[in-house]
Amino acid sequence: MGKRKKKDSTKILKRILISLIAVIVLLVGVGVFYIYNVLGKIEKTEINKEDLGIVKEESGKDITNIALFGVDAPKGQTGRSDSIMILSLDKAHKKIKLTSIMRDSYVNIPGRGMDKINHAYAFGGPQLAIKTLNTNFGLNIENFLTVNFTSLPIIIDKIGGVDINLTNGDLKYLNQHLGNKSTPVNGTGIHTLDGEQAMAYCRIRYDGGDQRRTERHRTVLEAVFKKIKEVPASKIPGIITDLLTYVETNYSSTEILGLGTSNMSLLNTDMVQYRLPEDGKYQGKNIKGVYYTVFDIKETKNDLKKFIYEN
Known part of the structure; x- marks a missing residue:
């Protein structure tokens, strides 16, 4: 049971913190250029941008799409992307958009055929994972951020905790997941x-099932995003230092700084959340004894493009 809890905890950390890192990438551009040397700690991985299946007609200059992956393997090894998200920096509509894609989604992986989308990373790393996103959903992604492992509680404690509105269902199970080092929460x-309490909140799975648990992940991410925007500039380098040893990307330090400065106008906006496929537009199906999330790829692609490019 202990090993299972640790594995579940690690997966949740990845899901939330790959997005947190992307948010901090934006914050880096807010006059904190002395972080440049810290950014040099990022593990840069080159990919072939000529072989990413980019759909150029969707390459709006005011919208930047970045693939965010959380992998279930130790640093230095290739594993499946347990978490798959798309961060869209939309200056046209002045929004930061975050789309998560269900990991069991049944899609065509170039050169491999129909399979779960999270297998693409295991088959060909970020190169094939990005190509799979672009070719299935008509996207123009060229860059990525991957996280192998990190510690959500440490980061949340660094920013002074997060404000969460707890329901009766949340409270019923939250304290059951707390270790001996944290104080029980009383009242809704x-x-x-x-950090430990937020982690326990994310681990709740018996109230509302997996969909409600996914919502809790997004709630914590939203709370972290709001809190990060209030963090004094002097504390940002420490937070980044804690995170960067767990990050792999094809961005250079200069490109990250440029990304931050060019998107400063978005820092006062809220993060808009979305998930594919949408509720009511997919079904679970066993194919040759394996469970998949099956959906109409054309309809889902149109839903995603509308969210990213039109809203």
């Missing part, structure tokens, strides 16, 4: 949760 309503 808005509470400032420390």
